[in-house]
Amino acid sequence: MTMQAAIPSGGEGLEEVHEVPANTTPALFVLHLAGIAFSSLSHRENLIGSMITGFKRREK
Numbered sequence: 782m783t784m785q786a787a788i789p790s791g792g793e794g795l796e797e798v799h800e801v802p803a804n805t806t807p808a809l810f811v812l813h814l815a816g817i818a819f820s821s822l823s824h825r826e827n828l829i830g831s832m833i834t835g836f837k838r839r840e841k
Contacts, residue, residue: 817829
């Protein structure tokens with residue numbers, strides 16, 4: 782078996798390599814949003830508002 786037989790010819794190999802990050806990016810995006818929502822609720826902070834305005838409520 783030669784190295785060329787193990788690697789798909791043309792752009793097929795690059796397409797396969799590109800598919801993994803392209804398919805995992807939306808899942809990571811959803812996990813990130815879920816983490817923001819969880820953190821906001823558990824700490825009772827408006828993290829999205831803080832990201833937009835740049836200001837955060839002071840600790841009491």
